[in-house]
Structures are given as C-alpha cells and as structure tokens.
Amino acid sequence: MPARLDTNLPEPENLDDFTWKPLRLLTFYRVILAGMLVVLFFGLPDRTALGADQPTLYLLTSSAYLVFSLVAGFTTRLRRPGYEIQVHVQVLTDIAAVTLLMHTSGGTSSGLGILLLIAVATGSILQPGRMAFLFAAIAAMAILGAEAYRNTFGTLPGTAGYTQTGLLGIALFGTAGLTYLLTRRIYESEMLARRRGADIANLAKLNAHIVQRLHAGIIVTDHVHKVRLINERARKLLDIRDAAEDRPLAELSPVLYASLLAWRRKPEQEPSLLEAGSGTTRILPHFTLLGTGEGLGVLSLLEDTAAMVKQTQQIKLASLGRLTASIAHEIRNPLGAIGHAAQLLEESEALTAADLRLTSIISEHTRRVNTVVENVLQLSRPGTSLPQHIRLRPWLDGFVDEFTRSGLCHRGQISYRVEPEDLEVYMDPSLLHQVVWNICQNAASHGDVGVEPVFIRLLGGHSEAPRIPYLDIIDTGPGVAAEIADQIFEPFFTTGGSGTGLGLYIAREICESNQAQLRLHPVPGGGSRFRITFPDTDRLPASVFA
Numbered sequence: 001m002p003a004r005l006d007t008n009l010p011e012p013e014n015l016d017d018f019t020w021k022p023l024r025l026l027t028f029y030r031v032i033l034a035g036m037l038v039v040l041f042f043g044l045p046d047r048t049a050l051g052a053d054q055p056t057l058y059l060l061t062s063s064a065y066l067v068f069s070l071v072a073g074f075t076t077r078l079r080r081p082g083y084e085i086q087v088h089v090q091v092l093t094d095i096a097a098v099t100l101l102m103h104t105s106g107g108t109s110s111g112l113g114i115l116l117l118i119a120v121a122t123g124s125i126l127q128p129g130r131m132a133f134l135f136a137a138i139a140a141m142a143i144l145g146a147e148a149y150r151n152t153f154g155t156l157p158g159t160a161g162y163t164q165t166g167l168l169g170i171a172l173f174g175t176a177g178l179t180y181l182l183t184r185r186i187y188e189s190e191m192l193a194r195r196r197g198a199d200i201a202n203l204a205k206l207n208a209h210i211v212q213r214l215h216a217g218i219i220v221t222d223h224v225h226k227v228r229l230i231n232e233r234a235r236k237l238l239d240i241r242d243a244a245e246d247r248p249l250a251e252l253s254p255v256l257y258a259s260l261l262a263w264r265r266k267p268e269q270e271p272s273l274l275e276a277g278s279g280t281t282r283i284l285p286h287f288t289l290l291g292t293g294e295g296l297g298v299l300s301l302l303e304d305t306a307a308m309v310k311q312t313q314q315i316k317l318a319s320l321g322r323l324t325a326s327i328a329h330e331i332r333n334p335l336g337a338i339g340h341a342a343q344l345l346e347e348s349e350a351l352t353a354a355d356l357r358l359t360s361i362i363s364e365h366t367r368r369v370n371t372v373v374e375n376v377l378q379l380s381r382p383g384t385s386l387p388q389h390i391r392l393r394p395w396l397d398g399f400v401d402e403f404t405r406s407g408l409c410h411r412g413q414i415s416y417r418v419e420p421e422d423l424e425v426y427m428d429p430s431l432l433h434q435v436v437w438n439i440c441q442n443a444a445s446h447g448d449v450g451v452e453p454v455f456i457r458l459l460g461g462h463s464e465a466p467r468i469p470y471l472d473i474i475d476t477g478p479g480v481a482a483e484i485a486d487q488i489f490e491p492f493f494t495t496g497g498s499g500t501g502l503g504l505y506i507a508r509e510i511c512e513s514n515q516a517q518l519r520l521h522p523v524p525g526g527g528s529r530f531r532i533t534f535p536d537t538d539r540l541p542a543s544v545f546a
Contacts (some may be wrong), residue, residue, distance in 0.1 A: 018187065018190075019083050020079060020083065022122075022125060023087065023090075023126060024073075024076050026090065026122050027069065027072045027073040027076045027090070028073070030072065030090070030094070031066070031069040031073060033069075033115070034062065035066060035069075037050065037062045037065070037066075037101065038062045041055075041058060041062060049106055049110055050110075051101075051104050051105055052105055053104055053105065053106055055104070057100065058101060058104040058105065061097060061100045061104065062097075062101065065093075068093055068097075072086070072090055072093075084127070087123070087126045088127075091122065091123035091126070091127075091135055092138065094119035094122075094123075095116065095120075095138055095139045095142055096142065098112060098115045098116050099116070099139070099143055099146055102143065102146065103146045103149070103150065107147060108143065108165050113164075113168045113171075116139050116143065116172060117171060117175045119139065120132070120136045120139055120172050120176050120179075121175050121179045123176075124175070124179035124180050125183050128180055128183050128184065128187075129180070132177075132180050133173065133177070135176065136175070136176035137173075139172050140168075140172050143165050143168060143169065144165055147162060147165045211229070212232050212233075215233060216301055216303050216304075217231060217233045217235075217236075217237045217238070217283070217300075217301070217302030217304075218230065218233070218299070218300070218301060218302075219231075219234050219249070219256075219302070220297060220298070220299055220300075221249050221260075221297055221300065223296055223297060224248075225248060225249045225250065225257065225260070225298075226246055226247065226248055227244050227247055227248075227252065228245065228246075228297070230245070233302075234300075237283050238252065238253045238256065238302075240252055240253075255275065256274060256285060256302075259271050260287060260300065263285075263287045264298075267287075271284070271285045271286070271287065273305065282305045283304055284302075284303045284305055285301070285302055285303075286300070286301040286302075287299070287300055287301075331369070332370070335369055335370060335373070338366055339363060339370070342359050342362040342363045343363065345359045346359045346360070346363070385431065385513055385514055387427050387428050387514055388427075388428070388429065389424045390424060390426070390427065390429055391422065391423075391424055392423045392424065392425050392460045392469070393416075393418040393421050393422075393460070395429065395432075396416040396418065396458055396460065397416075399433065399437075400458070403437065403440055408440070408441060408444045409440075409444045409453075409456065413444075413453055413455050413456060414455070414456040415457055416457070416458035416459070416460070417457075417459055418461070419460070419461050423460050423461070423469055425471070426535055427514045427516060427534060427535075431513075431514060432532075434506075434510060435510050435518065436458070436532075438504070438506070438507050439473045439504075439507065440473060441503075442503060443456050443528065446477060452476075454475050454476055455475065456473070456474070456475050456476075457472075457473075458471065458472070458473055458474075459471070459472040459474065466536065467536075468533060468534070469534045469536075470532060471532045472529055472530070472531050473529070473530045473531075474527060474528070474530075476526070476527045477526075477527060477528060478526060479522075479523060479527050479528045480520060482522075485522075488520065490505060491505040493505075511532060514535070515535040516532055516533060516535055517533040518530060518531070518532055519531055
C-alpha cells in the first residue's frame with residue numbers, strides 16, 4: 001500500500017485504481033522506452049548522440065534496462081513482491097539507468113534528462129508525499145555525481161555542465177512538488193466523485209425502495225405515454241403480471257390511459273373512479289406533470305378506494321357509536337317499560353278481544369323497535385374481524401343444514417354447488433355466516449309470494465382472469481325492481497312493513513370491512529342474484545386487517 005504520511009486523505013474504496021493499475025502502465029511505458037533506446041542505438045548510430053562517449057557501457061546499460069523492464073512487467077502482473085517494494089525498486093532503477101545513459105551520451109547536454117523528470121513524476125504519483133521528494137533528491141544527487149565524475153576524469157572538464165545539472169535538479173524538485181499537488185487534487189476529486197456516486201446510488205435505491213413499498217400505486221410515463229417506472233402496488237391494482245417498463249400505457253391499462261388523456265385535455269377536471277383488473281377493484285387516479293428532457297411525462301398516483309372506504313367506515317361507525325349511546329339511554333329504557341306494560345295488559349282477564357288486539361300490536365311494534373336499536377348497536381360495535389381461509393364447500397354444507405333446520409325453508413328449496421371443489425375464500429367465518437343468512441332469509445320470506453315456493457341456489461366459483469373467488473346467492477322470487485335496485489343497500493330502506501331496512505345495509509358494511517364486495521346483479525327472467533366477491537389475498541395489502 002502506498003505511503004501517505006503527508007496527505008491525510010481517506011483510503012479509496014478500490015486501491016487498484018491508485019496503485020497497481022498505474023504501476024502496470026509504468027511498466028508498459030518502460031518496455032517501450034527501453035526498446036526504443038536500444039533500437040535507436042543500432043538503427044541510427046550516426047544520427048543520434050546516444051552512447052557517443054561510451055558506446056559499450058550504453059549498450060550494456062540499455063540492454064539490461066530492457067531486460068529489467070520485461071521482468072518488472074511480469075512481477076507487476078503477479079503482484080509479487082509487494083507494491084511498495086516494486087515501486088521503490090522500479091523508480092530507483094529508472095533513475096540509475098537514465099543517469100548512466102546520460103553519462104554515456106554526453107551528460108545533461110544529451111537531452112535525456114527529460115526521462116529523469118518522467119521517472120520522478122511517476123514516483124511522485126505512485127508514492128505521494130515525502131517519497132516523491134526523496135526520489136527527486138536521489139535523481140539530483142545522481143546527475144550531480146555523474147557530472148562531477150565527467151569533470152574529474154573526463155576529457156572535457158568545465159563548469160558549464162554544473163549549471164545545466166543544477167537547473168535540472170531544480171526541475172526535478174519542481175516536478176516532484178507539482179506532481180504531488182496535482183496527484184493530491186486528483187485523488188481528492190476522485191474520492192469526492194466516488195462518495196457522490198455512492199450517495200446517488202444509495203439515494204436511488206432508497207427512492208426505489210420507498211416507491212415499491214407505498215400502499216398507493218405509482219406509474220411514471222414519458223411524453224409518448226410509455227411506462228418508465230411502476231411499483232408493485234400498481235401492478236396488483238391493474239393486474240399486470242408481465243414486464244411493464246417501456247410498454248405503452250394504452251396496452252397495459254386502456255381505462256387508465258383513457259382517463260389520462262381526458263385529464264390532459266381538461267387538467268382542471270378531477271378524474272373519476274376506474275374499475276381495474278377484473279372489475280372488482282376500484283381505483284382513484286391522480287395525475288401530475290413531470291418535466292423531462294424529451295417532453296412532459298406524467299406521474300400517476302393510484303389509490304385503492306378500499307382504504308378510503310375503510311376510513312369512511314371508521315368515521316361512520318364512530319358517529320353511530322355516539323348516536324347509539326343516546327338511543328340506548330333515551331329509547332331503550334322507556335321501550336322496555338312499554339313492552340312490560342303491554343305484557344301485563346295481555347294477562348288481564350277484563351280485556352275484550354279488541355283490547356287484546358291492541359296490546360298485541362303494542363308488543364309487536366315494541367319488539368320491532370327493539371330490533372332496530374339492537375341492529376344499530378351492532379353497527380356501532382362491529383367487533384374485531386378475524387379473516388381466515390375457508391374451504392367454501394364444507395362451509396356451505398354446514399350452512400345449508402343449519403338453515404333448513406331453522407324452519408325458514410325445506411331441504412329441497414335450497415341447494416349449493418362449488419367449482420372447483422377445493423375453492424377457498426378469505427373472510428371471517430362468523431361474519432360470512434351473518435351475511436349469507438340475512439340474504440337467504442330475505443329470499444325465503446319475501447320471495448315466496450306466489451303459488452310456487454321460492455328456490456335458493458348458492459354457487460361458488462372464481463372469475464377467469466384474474467381468478468378472484470365469489471359466492472352467488474340466487475333465488476327464484478319476484479326479484480328487485482330496477483327503480484329501487486340502487487336503494488336496497490341504504491339504511492332503513494325496506495319494501496315490507498315488518499322489516500327494519502338495515503339487513504342488507506349491515507351485510508354490505510360487513511363485506512366492505514372484510515375487503516369483500518356485495519352487489520346485486522340482474523337475473524334474466526326474474527329472481528335476484530347477490531354476489532359476494534371475496535378479496536384476492538395475492539393482491540391484498542398486508543396491513544388491511546391490521
């Protein structure tokens with residue numbers, strides 16, 4: 001590892017970018033340089049001053065330098081011995097070889113001193129700090145010693161060579177200092193770029209993680225309405241199972257694409273609810289323009305109305321809770337007194353038949369009002385929903401048996417079928433029992449108005465794509481008139497004189513609290529069909545029943 005005694009710089013994430021890779025480049029440069037020095041000596045002996053003073057020593061030095069360059073290339077590849085040893089040996093060998101070649105070619109006047117500057121610069125890059133100035137000092141002393149030897153034992157002594165040697169020594173130290181500063185600046189810039197790159201990469205991962213974990217669906221489209229980003233929640237809401245990136249939005253979800261085009265034509269108009277997937281999921285889209293280099297993209301935020309319905313349900317139940325507290329205090333006590341008084345009157349022997357009829361009316365309507373109060377109390381305190389996987393066929397078997405034993409209908413009037421037989425639904429069993437019982441009870445009591453008895457069929461199955469389970473409750477009664485089909489789920493709406501008008505309303509509220517749906521579908525030829533569409537557990541958020 002390179003010595004950084006003076007830099008106080010952080011360690012890089014990948015040392016190869018600052019150690020072995022530059023050292024390999026240096027060995028490549030050294031092989032080319034040594035080869036050229038040998039080739040020029042043999043190829044152009046009369047046109048160059050290489051080896052002019054001592055050709056034999058030049059030849060030995062350049063040949064040895066070439067062999068060392070080749071060996072250094074292999075050791076660098078093998079990374080043996082260690083990095084610092086190889087740097088010290090290679091740089092010092094460069095200084096020694098270039099100094100000898102200068103000495104054999106006329107000293108500093110040969111022009112080979114530039115190679116010493118390169119050697120010191122590479123040493124400063126590979127070993128920044130004090131070692132860079134040590135290399136410069138060794139090179140300066142080497143050329144000074146060589147010049148002193150030439151002036152002492154050479155044939156042309158003089159002082160001109162010392163001036164050039166001194167200037168070259170100053171250049172060596174200047175090169176070491178300048179290279180050190182530039183290396184430090186490059187090193188710091190590289191580290192800053194790495195940190196910024198790591199921060200950007202981490203931020204991108206964080207954003208992707210947040211987008212994927214959002215309970216709302218996110219879709220980003222470009223200026224030509226191709227999907228650039230989509231999270232898992234949006235895939236489930238739109239029932240997209242294949243790769244969606246770079247595909248047209250019109251191909252993935254035509255209804256969402258149509259809503260987006262309508263919004264772009266009239267941005268001030270709020271988008272309406274959309275039915276996505278199999279039609280059981282209703283989403284509310286929100287669109288926002290995004291500026292891009294190519295044009296205006298759009299961010300589509302998809303909200304599942306089930307969450308909003310659940311929040312509305314909670315607000316509604318809170319209001320009903322306060323209302324029922326008042327009802328229980330203001331109505332139930334006097335209602336109990338009225339019912340008790342009616343029972344005492346019925347026991348009196350002095351009452352005529354007309355009076356007995358009146359007291360029976362009082363008792364009957366007292367019980368009806370008490371039923372209304374109890375139903376409202378049930379709405380305000382729905383209890384905790386404990387959904388679980390239910391095998392629908394065994395469950396229907398037990399339900400039909402219990403319903404027929406209650407006396408509401410005969411065994412031949414109710415039947416059931418489940419396809420496939422291992423179909424499972426996800427709901428609280430007790431709440432499912434309450435919903436199905438209420439609908440079947442309505443069919444048995446309101447459907448039998450003619451000569452023929454009413455027949456009830458319970459059909460379990462699932463839609464084709466996606467495979468969402470459902471349960472149909474079909475009766476052969478007179479059905480529901482089209483003009484009141486939208487009102488039957490409203491509270492206190494009833495077509496009979498004895499009902500409270502809360503049964504279907506409670507049934508629908510129970511289904512919605514379990515992320516299921518209860519709807520009335522028309523039946524050709526008469527009758528009614530209520531369909532309970534159960535939640536798809538693969539598309540359901542984990543926090544729905546939390």
